[in-house]
Amino acid sequence: MLHGKRILLIIGGGIAAFKSLELIRLIRKSGGSVTPVLTRAAQEFVTPLSASALAAEKVYTSLFDLTDEAEMGHIELSRSADLVVVAPATADLMAKMAGGHADDLASTLLLATDTPVLVAPAMNVRMWLNPANQRNVATLEADGVHRIGPDEGDMACGEYGPGRMSEPADILGAIEARLADGPLTGQHVVVTSGPTHEPIDPVRYIANRSSGAQGTALALALSGLGARVTFVTGPASVPPPPGVSVVRVETANEMLAAVRSALPADAAVFAAAVADWHVEAAKGKIKKDGSGKPPTLKLSENPDILATVSQMKKGRPKLVVGFAAETDDVVANATAKRKRKGCDWIVANDVSPETGIMGGHENAVTVIDAEGAEEWPRASKEQVARRLAQRIADALA
Ligand code: CTP
Secondary structure (H helix, E strand, O other): OOOOEEEEEEEEEOHHHHHHHHHHHHHOOOOOOOEEOOOHHHHHHHOOOHHHHHOOOOOEEOOOOHHHHOOOHHHHHHHHHEEEEEEEEEEHHHHHHOOOOOOOOHHHHHOHHHHHHEEEEOHHHHHHHOHHHHHHHHHHOOOOOOOOOOOOOOOOOOEEEEEEEOOOHHHHHHHHHHHHHOOOOOOOEEEEOOEEEEEOOEEEEOOOOOOOOOHHHHHHHHHOOOOOEEEEEEEOOOOOOOOOEEEEEEHHHHHHHHHHHOOOOOOOOOOOOOOEEEEOOOOOOOOOOOOOOOOOOEEEEOOOOHHHHHHOOOOOEEEEEEEEEEEOOOHHHHHHHOOOOOOOOOEEEEHHHOOOOOOEEEEOOOEOOOOOOOOOOOEHHHHHHHHHHHHHHHHHH
């Protein structure tokens, strides 16, 4: 619920703008208040009057409204909210955000704000996939802008693919997750997730079967308890959760660098299935040489991210949690692993193929800490995530 929360809703000029009227209604139903800002183009799709009527608040449209500057300057307007939501976030609006433009009220507010920002992109599929737009999306991600969507589906222009704005109910969910007041409000948690890809040559890589489902569920559960989550993910097959800062990496070395730059944090949870080795990658594609002999891959050990952070002399998170993927003697191996790496807890799971856990929807874990081992019943990865997030909240309290 959003009781007492203030949302500054910037409505961009796209056909999805009509869905933003529904979003206003949902936010208010959830107990929040909405101050709508319409770009000039947005007013071609929805009227300020309908936004104002649904929000029961004044609507802002122009930077040069002098009366308003006297009442509430744009700087104050940009900071008076608990969250700035841009829906629909058009390609143009995101390009302006990424470039730091301030040539109308919406872009000026976005440049001036020190409040977290959540964007819900909506545009034609080709525009979404265009490298220029993808560069802007990556820049915004790196700047800590939160994003939900776009969804994939039929588009108003008749094409199919990613580009549809997320449904208002899902955007509301992302807003609630961002603003949730919970036991972890004010705490920063870093979560690693997914596999890593270690290149062999420019076209091949070594990977593993991790889907990223457990790390994603965990990031969502932590953010649901109010945590600010930095989600460092390898190339996972499930999409990252809404409402968290996403940092995408490929290799173990990149993951370590991303984790270092995300610190300081109150807790760090290492759910990624990091490759233990990387290959001395060839510059060009490795070719068969006709001799019938396979090429030799030279492997070097990757940095152990969990051990590195656990053993930090300065700036170690108060709570460091690792996972242990084991196929034999799960508890004994994981207990030894906890000691060796120096983390506080190890969440051990049996990843033998017959368990169906790796890449599956369920997990059966044993949580090992200094006190001993606690076996949890098999449950969905979401249920395991919620229980673990609550345990983390209790430990940080
Ligand atoms: N981990 C890590 N960096 C690595 C390897 C593993 O941060 N280079 C983390 C994982 O995210 C996980 C924990 O360490 O939280 C244990 O991973 P696991 O693969 O079970 O252990 P390994 O250290 O790889 O040990 P082994 O393969 O020998 O069992």
